[in-house]
Amino acid sequence: MPQLNPAPWFAILIFSWLVFLTVIPPKVLGHSFTNEPTPLNVKKAKPEPWNWPWH
Amino acid sequence: MALNFFDQFMSPTYLGIPLIALALSLPWVLFPTPSSRWLNNRLLTLQGWFINRFTQQMLLPLNLGGHKWAVLLTSMMIFLVTLKMLGLLPYTFTPTTQLSLNMGFAVPLWLATVVIGLRNQPTVALGHLLPEGTPVVLIPFLIIVETFSLLIRPLALGVRLTANLTAGHLLIQLIATAAFVLLPMMPTVAILTATVLFLLTLLEVAVAMIQAYVFVLLLTLYLQENT
Numbered sequence: 001m002p003q004l005n006p007a008p009w010f011a012i013l014i015f016s017w018l019v020f021l022t023v024i025p026p027k028v029l030g031h032s033f034t035n036e037p038t039p040l041n042v043k044k045a046k047p048e049p050w051n052w053p054w055h
Numbered sequence: 056m057a058l059n060f061f062d063q064f065m066s067p068t069y070l071g072i073p074l075i076a077l078a079l080s081l082p083w084v085l086f087p088t089p090s091s092r093w094l095n096n097r098l099l100t101l102q103g104w105f106i107n108r109f110t111q112q113m114l115l116p117l118n119l120g121g122h123k124w125a126v127l128l129t130s131m132m133i134f135l136v137t138l139k140m141l142g143l144l145p146y147t148f149t150p151t152t153q154l155s156l157n158m159g160f161a162v163p164l165w166l167a168t169v170v171i172g173l174r175n176q177p178t179v180a181l182g183h184l185l186p187e188g189t190p191v192v193l194i195p196f197l198i199i200v201e202t203f204s205l206l207i208r209p210l211a212l213g214v215r216l217t218a219n220l221t222a223g224h225l226l227i228q229l230i231a232t233a234a235f236v237l238l239p240m241m242p243t244v245a246i247l248t249a250t251v252l253f254l255l256t257l258l259e260v261a262v263a264m265i266q267a268y269v270f271v272l273l274l275t276l277y278l279q280e281n282t
Binding site: 008009010011012013015016017019020023024025026027028029030031032033034 | 080099106107153
């Protein structure tokens, strides 16, 4: 079986790991995802009263 | 004659360039690197959606320690699925039919999960070697069996991928040859064979995706045991 031919084994291994480590993760990590929108029935907490002026 | 069909798996060289290098480096043109824009085009949105959902599904069985592996596992899935789907097109070469590639990925990643397990929680990791509830008499035998099954995992991972793809490609080539040869002599049989070929190709598409998924899934399972 030609897959058992030992000649390009190491080269294939090194090259595939090289591609796997350098090319793909930047493309995967580049995707950014927005936060899930919160459902409507979540109540906002009432603001605590404060004793200093606005500005 | 049978040996001729295996020639499709020889690592091809053309004008001195090993074509497997092209087969490994060019598919990533299909995955544009996202910019910092929030609004992407359709292709990026689709890929981003897939990555998001897949990562979420994959990280479900893992505890927080295993979440560090998210990038690696997602990259692995994209790598395998892209290479295999492209390899199903006619006249393309599938690098994942090469045993060297699959073993080269299976052995280090499996070894990493085992070493992590042995470093962080050696008792639990070794405890996996003995299933609960074994009769006392069977304990030594079962430990040997479990150790062997642990050690054979990387071999199984790599060879499973290689063998499934190789067998699929071989079948496609065989049936295609049969249909082509039968066409002048018995057109009806040729049409039937062509139908079989079509169905087989659909199967191969499914197998390609499933096998990539299985590879990654098993890695997550090994990781789950060991984190």
